[in-house]
Amino acid sequence: MSDTPSRSNLAALDAAHHLHPFADMRKLNAEGARVIQRGEGVYIFDADGRKYLDGFAGLWCVNIGYGRSEIADAVARQMNELPYYNTFFGTTTTPATLLAEKVCAHAGPQFNHAFFTNSGSEANDTWFRMARVYWAAVGKPTKKVVIARRNGYHGSTVAGASMGGMKYMHEQGDLPIAGIVHIGQPYWYAEGGDLSPEEFGLKIARELEEKIDELGEDNVAAFIAEPVQGAGGVIIPPSTYWPEIARICKARNILLVSDEVICGFGRLGSWFGHQHFGVEPDLAPIAKGLSSGYLPIGGVLVSDRIADVLINEVGEFNHGFTYSGHPVCAAAALENLRIIEEERLVERVRDDIGPYFAKAWGSLADHDMVGEAVSVGLMGALQLAADKSTRRRFEKPDAIGSAVRNHALANGLVLRATGDRMLASPPLIISHEEVDTMVRIARQALDAVW
Numbered sequence: 001m002s003d004t005p006s007r008s009n010l011a012a013l014d015a016a017h018h019l020h021p022f023a024d025m026r027k028l029n030a031e032g033a034r035v036i037q038r039g040e041g042v043y044i045f046d047a048d049g050r051k052y053l054d055g056f057a058g059l060w061c062v063n064i065g066y067g068r069s070e071i072a073d074a075v076a077r078q079m080n081e082l083p084y085y086n087t088f089f090g091t092t093t094t095p096a097t098l099l100a101e102k103v104c105a106h107a108g109p110q111f112n113h114a115f116f117t118n119s120g121s122e123a124n125d126t127w128f129r130m131a132r133v134y135w136a137a138v139g140k141p142t143k144k145v146v147i148a149r150r151n152g153y154h155g156s157t158v159a160g161a162s163m164g165g166m167k168y169m170h171e172q173g174d175l176p177i178a179g180i181v182h183i184g185q186p187y188w189y190a191e192g193g194d195l196s197p198e199e200f201g202l203k204i205a206r207e208l209e210e211k212i213d214e215l216g217e218d219n220v221a222a223f224i225a226e227p228v229q230g231a232g233g234v235i236i237p238p239s240t241y242w243p244e245i246a247r248i249c250k251a252r253n254i255l256l257v258s259d260e261v262i263c264g265f266g267r268l269g270s271w272f273g274h275q276h277f278g279v280e281p282d283l284a285p286i287a288k289g290l291s292s293g294y295l296p297i298g299g300v301l302v303s304d305r306i307a308d309v310l311i312n313e314v315g316e317f318n319h320g321f322t323y324s325g326h327p328v329c330a331a332a333a334l335e336n337l338r339i340i341e342e343e344r345l346v347e348r349v350r351d352d353i354g355p356y357f358a359k360a361w362g363s364l365a366d367h368d369m370v371g372e373a374v375s376v377g378l379m380g381a382l383q384l385a386a387d388k389s390t391r392r393r394f395e396k397p398d399a400i401g402s403a404v405r406n407h408a409l410a411n412g413l414v415l416r417a418t419g420d421r422m423l424a425s426p427p428l429i430i431s432h433e434e435v436d437t438m439v440r441i442a443r444q445a446l447d448a449v450w
């Protein structure tokens with residue numbers, strides 16, 4: 001390893017040559033990027049030898065934890081046997097086909113086909129085109145508009161960022177593109193006013209119906225939402241929200257798209273988020289937990305309603321990526337799913353560690369600075385509040401969230417801050433003791449900043 005650059009040389013090289021996604025580059029270059037070198041279980045280690053409990057599973061993705069040599073072995077075997085072949089023009093590979101079968105087996109009964117991509121963003125671009133092709137093929141070519149949600153996140157490609165409801169993304173590059181509109185989000189704490197969560201859930205869901213009326217049913221292709229809004233702040237919808245959304249989509253003949261990129265593969269204690277909320281989407285983009293982030297792979301679960309038309313009416317869907325169903329990435333994903341099944345991680349989140357986390361994380365609600373401490377499965381949020389009795393927010397939410405995050409980080413815990421919401425999403429293998437450690441460090445950070 002004599003040619004490995006020293007820590008300071010690496011920081012200089014990084015500042016000189018590496019543009020990072022979603023990072024304030026001026027600040028990053030001044031401070032130097034933290035170099036993460038190794039991972040094991042729920043822990044990551046940086047180049048200075050510091051150890052952190054990764055309460056965020058990388059970017060909501062390392063569901064089986066770090067350092068699983070079974071995946072490295074499966075990848076090495078596939079690399080040696082067949083490092084690449086495409087799935088265009090009449091060929092497939094064994095891992096791609098097996099993965100399509102396996103992933104559908106865990107989704108709702110309407111899903112029997114999968115289309116593979118390299119990422120969640122590409123998955124969203126894929127279904128966006130697929131939905132228009134579908135409607136044109138069934139004789140409704142005007143059904144093109146996609147309705148999405150304010151503060152949702154669906155990726156960084158042009159269509160993905162447009163469907164996302166992040167203003168700071170739209171401001172760069174003149175987004176959203178035509179044909180994508182947004183309605184409200186079921187964020188009761190901030191926007192619910194005097195309504196009960198249940199009343200508010202219905203009110204926000206009915207914005208979908210109002211938007212369909214405004215646009216005309218014949219012009220609307222689909223509605224997309226995350227089962228639980230992740231990057232937007234772990235916004236867990238009131239119980240009335242999803243059933244009403246599903247009812248409206250069905251009544252108005254609008255495709256329902258459940259973005260499962262975060263909520264899929266056990267995060268909520270179900271294989272997919274739509275199962276947790278008891279709804280049956282027509283399309284479901286997936287990524288992240290599909291391979292636990294060990295290699296990049298995503299896809300779209302396609303329901304029979306759409307697959308039948310694509311296969312029997314359309315024939316050729318002129319869309320795909322050189323690496324769609326990449327055999328090495330698919331082999332990693334297959335091994336990841338084998339581990340999730342064998343270790344019963346989905347059931348573990350549902351019956352054991354999820355309820356344990358709910359209690360431990362929920363205990364932070366007694367802190368003066370915490371307006372609500374909520375979770376579902378292993379996905380949690382703390383709403384920071386200047387005055388919890390009135391739900392008054394801090395004047396500088398970003399600054400307060402960053403301060404809590406930085407304090408936790410300095411004490412060995414990775415949390416994420418989205419404005420004044422602290423987010424947690426640890427690996428599904430986290431132990432009870434490690435959950436206690438997360439909560440203890442989070443509380444210390446709150447105490448320090450309050």
Ligand code: PLP
Nearest residue numbers: 119120121153154155259261262
């Ligand atoms: N959809 C959701 C719900 C996500 O959270 C993300 C990424 O965080 C994406 C899509 C985009 O996935 P990717 O970053 O793999 O392109």
